Amino acid sequence: MKTYTPKQIANTLDVSTTTLRRYEEQDLIPVVPRTKSNHRFYTPIHFQAFITIRALLKGYDIPIAYEVMRMSKNARFEEVLWLVNEQQYHVQVEKQRVEEILTMIQNADFTKYKNVKLKEYMSIGEAAQIAGVNTSAIRHWEHEGLVHSERNKENGYRMFSISELRKILVISSLRKIVYYIENMKSLLNELDTQNYGKIEHSFQLALKNLNNQLLHQMKGIAELIKYIHFYQEINT
Known part of the structure; x- marks a missing residue:
């Protein structure tokens, strides 16, 4: 032998x-x-x-x-x-998720995601559940100035608007390819101004990475x- x-x-x-x-x-x-x-x-x-x-x-x-x-x-x-x-199933689910969020970004009437009708304001728990992330991640992104919340006047809890939820969805999808906070802030500014060219390019890169992982x-x-x-x- x-x-x-x-x-x-x-x-x-x-x-x-x-x-x-x-x-x-x-x-x-x-x-x-x-x-x-x-x-x-x-x-x-x-x-x-x-x-x-x-x-x-x-x-x-x-x-x-x-x-x-x-x-x-x-x-x-x-x-x-x-x-x-x-593990392959997880890659497939993430690919579908990235594609759905890209479509959502391009949709001017963002009032529903994955057949869930969105409220005008959502708690951090609701936003985390919709985005499929931990509430600690959202708190970290808020600390970094990527997203912003308002406070419920009755109980002081964080509340996120639909536009901020959209940012949370974008961050959660691109965090593995956009490594620097300032670069992410730049992309989110593009989202605010509805200038989707750079964001779409980033999502295409995310999809390419998933294809390579598979x-x-x-x-x-x-x-x-x-x-x-x-x-x-x-x-x-």
């Missing part, structure tokens, strides 16, 4: 041997054998495990990629496949399937 030194695999995958050891310490790969002189050596299934980890990390968040590898190591393959399937997820799944088949072959 072919074997590999840590340096050989590290060079092939363009990572450090420290990274390989970290994956081992995180319990992401099968047990690593040792030589008589106590040096690590890897077999083809370890090589495929490392390839799979690197592929998954391009399309999935680190906790998900790590959980997939840990479950695979314990032969929980059905759970693994359902988990990656769920592609990387599919590539990760392809390597995962190879790993699962490899694992099953040597354990039957």
Whole structure:
């Protein structure tokens, strides 16, 4: 059986041997054998495990990629496949959401979103539920001057108008591609003046990123399937 030194695999995958050891310490790969002189050596299934980890990390968040590898190591393959399937569903939902918000921006009569009739003013909880974010995120955006609320005269609670809700929806969709507060403020100013060119470009970039994420997820799944088949072959 072919074997590999840590340096050989590290060079092939363009990572450090420290990274390989970290994956081992995180319990992401099968047990690593040792030589008589106590040096690590890897077999083809370890090589495929490392390839799979690197592929998954391009399309999935680190906790998900790590959980997939840990479950695979314990032969929980059905759970693994359902988990990656769920993550693809999340990408699809986010894509639909971005497309809906882009359409909403272009719609001058913004009185309804996802078949929910909007009130003139909404509480922070209602705004968060509609936008699919935490109330803490809205408070942070308000602190940064991205959105503004008014206070309910009776109880002092924050109230957000429809126009501010629209900003919240835009921020929630573009926060992964618009990294600087001033850039986001500029886009929101464009929204106020109904100059949608830059905003539409940003949304198209968001959609492109989601498409790329889906592609990387599919590539990760392809390597995962190879790993699962490899694992099953040597354990039957």
